[in-house]
Amino acid sequence: MIRVQREDFDPGAEVAALTRGRHDVGGVVTFVGLVRDLAEGKALGAMTLEHYPGMTEKQLRAIDDEANRRWPLAASLVIHRYGRLEPGDRIVLVATASPHRDAAFDACRFLIDWLKTQAPFWKLEEGEAGAKWVEAKASDDAAALRWQAKPAKKPDAAE
Amino acid sequence: MKVLYFAWLRTRIGHAEDTIELPKGVEDVRGLIDLLRAQGPGYALALTDLATVKVAVNHEYVGLDHKLKPSDEVAFFPPVTGG
Numbered sequence: 001m002i003r004v005q006r007e008d009f010d011p012g013a014e015v016a017a018l019t020r021g022r023h024d025v026g027g028v029v030t031f032v033g034l035v036r037d038l039a040e041g042k043a044l045g046a047m048t049l050e051h052y053p054g055m056t057e058k059q060l061r062a063i064d065d066e067a068n069r070r071w072p073l074a075a076s077l078v079i080h081r082y083g084r085l086e087p088g089d090r091i092v093l094v095a096t097a098s099p100h101r102d103a104a105f106d107a108c109r110f111l112i113d114w115l116k117t118q119a120p121f122w123k124l125e126e127g128e129a130g131a132k133w134v135e136a137k138a139s140d141d142a143a144a145l146r147w148q149a150k151p152a153k154k155p156d157a158a159e
Numbered sequence: 160m161k162v163l164y165f166a167w168l169r170t171r172i173g174h175a176e177d178t179i180e181l182p183k184g185v186e187d188v189r190g191l192i193d194l195l196r197a198q199g200p201g202y203a204l205a206l207t208d209l210a211t212v213k214v215a216v217n218h219e220y221v222g223l224d225h226k227l228k229p230s231d232e233v234a235f236f237p238p239v240t241g242g
Contacts, residue, residue: 033242049241052165052234055218080241092242112242120215120234121241122166133167136238 001076002060004051006083011093018075019097025074027101029108031094037087039134045126047134049082049091052120056080059119067096067111071103078111080121110147117144160229162195164205165236168212171205181229188214189223191233211237 001018011032019025037044060078067076075097085091094111098104123134162177169175177195185194196203206212214221215234227233 050166051241052163052215052218052236055215055234058218116242117239119241120165120236120239122237123240124166133237134240136240140242 002057002064002078002080004053004056004060004080004082006081008081008090009079009093011090011095014077014079014093015095018077018095022074022097024099025097026099027104028095028097029101029104030096031092031108031112032090033092033112035085035087035089035091039125039127042127042129044087045128046084046086047126048084048124050122050124051080051082055120060115063111063114063118066114067107070110071096071098071107073098073103073107076107076111078115080115080119082121113140113143113147116140160227161232162191163232163234165234167237168205168235172201181227186226187223188216188221188225188227188233191227192223206235213238 011030015028015030019028035044035047060080064076064078067073073096077093077095079093081091092112094108096104096107096111098107117140125132125134160179160181162179164172164175179194181191182194185191192206192209196206209223213236214223214225216225216227216231218232
């Protein structure tokens with residue numbers, strides 16, 4: 001399940017709703033992303049998250065479907081906010097529920113890594129020196145690459 | 160055809176959306192970019208370095224050789240920075 005919204009969310013209430021009546025769930029892993037008060041060493045006043053309505057939902061749904069295809073999840077939830085946010089505000093929630101913890105941990109990590117490189121959101125940071133669009137990080141691309149399906153192993157010539 | 164711009168592409172171009180009629184001979188994303196670059200200095204600046212520009216057609220990521228239809232919604236934006 002995915003949601004894109006301006007409003008804040010309550011992680012505890014979301015997890016409770018996700019697992020209510022689900023006695024097949026053995027564990028839930030949650031990731032909550034927050035706005036930091038520092039951006040590249042400089043004080044951050046606020047940020048505005050722009051998104052592409054329609055495509056954002058479509059891409060998040062595709063990522064969520066992929067997580068459910070790869071891991072035996074009982075339930076999953078991604079909530080991503082847009083609009084103006086201040087340090088300490090929640091930006092994103094990823095929650096994955098599974099009979100066993102390994103699938104929940106891996107799927108949660110996969111979802112946040114992939115959405116960072118696929119979902120059309122852009123951060124505009126407001127600092128002392130004015131407003132600045134955040135640049136994509138190579139480390140985020142590397143984190144997402146870890147989850148790419150491994151290519152079929154080529155026959156080793158030495159064997 | 161609806162063409163949308165996001166983040167710094169939108170601020171460089173100066174607005175969020177254009178409606179463009181594809182002239183004969185413009186068939187793919189690359190052709191549309193050449194057409195847009197000629198619309199003014201803001202467009203040329205926004206579309207200078209294609210390594211920093213992502214393209215989506217009808218909400219899916221595409222490459223520069225993707226063929227366009229008049230009913231398509233095309234979007235140009237920088238690499239994403241959500242999460």
